[in-house]
Amino acid sequence: METPLFTALMQHSKRNPMSFHVPGHKNGTVFMGKAEQVYKGILPFDVTELTGLDDLHHPKEAIAHAQELTASLYGVENTYFLVNGTTVGNLAMVLACCRENDIVLVQRNSHKSILNGIQLAGANPVFLSPKVDEVYQVPSYIEMETIKEAIACYPTAKALVLTNPNYYGLAIDLTEIIRYAHERSIPVLVDEAHGSHFITGDQFPLSAVHAGADIVVHSAHKTLPAMTMGSYLHFNSKMVDKDKLVYYLSILQSSSPSYPIMASLDLARAYLEKIKKEDRQHDILQVIADFHEEINSINNIKIVTSKDQLVQTDPLKLTIRAANGLTGFELQDFLETKQIYTELADPANVLFILPLAYDKLIIKELDTIKRRFPTPSHPIKQLVHMSNRQSKRIQPIEKSYSDLKTCKKRVVAFGEAIGHYAAEAIIPYPPGIPFIMIGETITNDLIEQVKELIEIGATIQGDDHIQQGKIAVYMKGS
Template sequence: MRSAKSEQAPLFDMLVDHSKKDLVPFHVPGHKQRAVVNDDKEAADFGILMTIDVTELSDTDDLHDPSGAIAQAHNLAAACFGAEETRFLVGGSTAGNLAMILGVCDPGDIVLVQRNVHKSIIHGLALAGAQCVFLTPVLDGRSGIAIAPGVETVEEAVKIYGEAKALILCSPNYYGLTADLAPLVEAAHAKRMPVLVDEAHGAHFGLHPAFPRSALQAGADVVVQSTHKMLGSLTMSAMLHMQGELAPRPAIRQALRMIQSSSPSYPLMASLDLARREIQVQGHAYFLTALAVSRTVRKALAELPFEALNADDPLKLSIRNKQGRLSGFELQAELEKRGCVAEMADASYTVLALGPGTRKEDGEILLHALSEIAKALNAEDLHIAATAGTTETSRNQATRIQVSEPVTIKRRIASTSSVALEAAAGHICGEWIIPYPPGIPLLYPGEPISEAIVGELRRLAAAGARFQGASDESLATIRVLTEGDIHERGSIV
């Protein structure tokens, strides 16, 4: 296999070369690299993409056994992001999170897990049949938002459960807040325990002095990044990075073969190759416009009734109304009316994500929208449906046990019944309740429902939050375990 240079995109170039061969395709996909639509405009829009949408052929390599252009692209990505080995993901960070867990864990193995991880981590643990020891995160002093477990909690967990197969962390969070991962990694490595990090929102970390260090730079063994979230690849494209000797790389590669499609998308893979190339060709200039927009917006907010969370990641603008007259959900809706579509919102903050595609005029449009909203607030022309509150989810995290007993997450709950949300406290939850975004479960099946959780769910529902997993979309009712199944709760979560 020939080595490729950083300014090249070997996977993308291979696909372009293949499309120029004018071959007659008698292989999948069914569109045969042609736009099979009647509308000329649609044909023009999709035709270019379809020319590189191929399958595993003699000259297009194989994601599951790479030896040509895909292998070259993997090696270039590893060099770019500081890994020893990189694998492309066509199922988002979800695929990487599932694979790293399945590759490390056998059924019954104990795993140390940050409590406020993304649902894909929880799903991976359920599939693996692992016993989870949940670690309570510390709260950010600036906002009360949960981040990651403190070093004391990790050290205690490692001391109690030294046989654990891995420590699983998630950093940064949706708001751009990060943990100092290095001492957490060091604590786990003291017991030869690999550290797996869901760094979905931090693919750009370590690539510019304005950004925090990456999880790889902090010494993590397996790191999953959503390249599409904060860099320049297509949605659903991501990367899994590995380094060191503690993580079982062959087992993780095999898990990827099980988790990922046997017909992976070549356009998605090519977009990862191109995104990596632009980082290496443009260097720090790749991020300059987005960073400038971030600085301009933050400075201008001083003249408006809004403020941005002083996040570790400057490309995340988490904005709230200083007076609390608009909830984060309401501010999100008002911005969207004015053409600015935010990433997510909660009861307090509206979160906006910047990236390499951000333009200077985007920041100007955002500030104009915020100025219009401020004027409407002053004139009392806005209908205020609810008052923004503190992040009660994070407050509730602080009341949890720092290091839990081992619990196993079941994929199925045998028997549940429906009760009014107002009467749910004291019951055992029988379904997933996942505010989305950000996709961090507020309740797991089998978890006791507290008054604090009921209050938080009520506030989120009133403010317009959406919930995945809830059988009642309005959240007027919630599924709980029936009396006959409550005795099993210790093995569920």
């Protein structure tokens, strides 16, 4: 498999070049002694835009070739390497489509980067509440009837922004939704962060790139063997201005992009291409099936499976639940005592992200886990999820982001916040999906659920005052 950028870096390194350029470690010759052994293999690749190594912001050589190979693999017009993660791709695609006061239809359980992009654009979001999966008890996908109703209410919307799959790997075929939006001249932007491997084979969900989406962003580092912060943005649109997209990528991405990250994206594409050409998806699925058997052999753990007929679950995502009443947080803590580190926990579940690989997965302390499984310290309180509590499937923001900037911002006790607009997002992390969004009216129900999240051990991003029972609000009437 071709790896043009990685190969160019290898050739440069073999010349034993003298570095009189940035970065300051000078190909690893200047470095802390105690860390030298750890970093010495990668530092010669950590270079800058030298002759023969191309420039991410004006690619003509190795980077351009690597991006073209990736676009060819995914079957899109253009692919752009992202070194600031899917976050930068989400920001750029929203900004490329939306301006101040534009209406944008957005899935309510979107990542915070989508919402940040809408705020930066000054656009007005209309939130579409997803269906809640009855087994997982997490938001899943936007139903077709919700899409149709939203477009009928807001026919001038500048974009429809969807998240598929959700963090737990629940995905649907977006073809019909995308076709419906396109017929009404609305581009569809998809945060498919967890689906960069979907093109592996038909046992995986259908990728949005094949469903016809205008822009799709993939976190290659989540399920492909790429370095953290390595992502792809795929462009395949006649509705979105490509020049504007490239402009925002040039503004938002670092002017000193990481060559190790870019090279890992080149290698990740080659790895995926090899799997496809050799038709190895069935070998991967067999490894996953064997791992499921190991999990099923633990009496106190059960695998969570959706009953929704429209949902296809990504095989790389395995969600488990304690059968004896442990919360997801307690189960995750227990597994970590056995050196098993999982992706996330919620009040009920624990999520594993399995590798896209052929090597057998073994739980080293399986027998110990079976013999010494903990008992719950208190009963699970089932939280009513944000998507379940909303009275409307389609919910415009009450006060525009532009108007909110003129409101007075204060940090108040939870009780005093009721009835006012949230001035900060309450974001359990992972998965980084806001439980309360900026501009949302705070209710007593929301406050009680935030208290419960804190009580049962959820990690919430934000200022320390959240843990002290305080929240920033925009005062209504100010």
